[in-house]
Amino acid sequence: MKKVNSKAEAIALLRDELNTWENILANMSQAQIHAPIVPSHWSTKDVVAHLWAWQLRSNARLEAATTNTEPRMPEWPVTLDPEVPEEPDELNAWIYEQYRDKPWPDVYQDWQNGYLKLMSLGEALPEADLLEVSKYSWLEGYSMADVLASSADHHEEHREWLVEWLNSEEAG
Template sequence: MEKAQLLRAMQRCSHEWNTLLATLRSEELLLPGVAGTWSVKDVLGHLSAWMELTLANIAAAREGQAPVLIFETMSEEELEALNQRLYHQKRVQTLEEAQANFHATWHRLYEETAALDDNLLIETERLSHWQGKSLGELIYGEACEHMTDHTNALRSWIAARRGGSTET
């Protein structure tokens, strides 16, 4: 995926998430059930933590090192354990801190991606320790696919709470 295409996709996914979030009242952001027992605040922390891991992968790629984490190589048990560890790290944040951290982390990921050399986005897939995954694919997975999964879950949760409508 070319960098310009990746950046457009990141903007689109972020816009969809933020537009949906804007339909919620502050008190709704703290209600459980959006993703299992997690609230929107918890999902914000979860997404921030995964974007932070993606930023670490960018730093590793720049240094010619192995990625910190490749999601697809993890077992379900490993993924669940990691998600629980990240949840416990982020759950202490206030709603305001979770929101600010999410937006700051997303902007940092976007800016870091924009600053990457186009070749670096694709050449990592040729390195054995990247297991055939390009840095661009890893970024897209977090900044778009993962966020879209949670956007869809949030949309369903809102629809269920509001009798089928995601409108305010």
């Protein structure tokens, strides 16, 4: 995870990643949006829905920080704990099943709105609260800046995979 040292740096990191994603998505055809990203069975639509689903957790944390309350996490199966490193594949499969039939315009709008909310909530927090590691006990040793950086890293990880596929012959 990238380490950010200021609120401006965290927001710039998110803004750059958003702009990069927006440019990529704007240049993709509908066929590319819905085609499986080889060797996976997930399409770009599925990846964007996946990113949005995880944004819900980040936004819950940021909302809690701005209101000084405990986070109200999205309702995911209690048997799939996102904090357990061994379970992301099962949880990601569950997320895929939840959103695979959702139309692309809705997936895109949810993701975009969620991302903009993430940046807005990050901007609303005082810098000291954003950077302080021990400020929120429910973050267990992480700062809110880490939450923002982690979201940018998650997007970057999937973007690199998507760009590699778009540059391949399989993408058409």
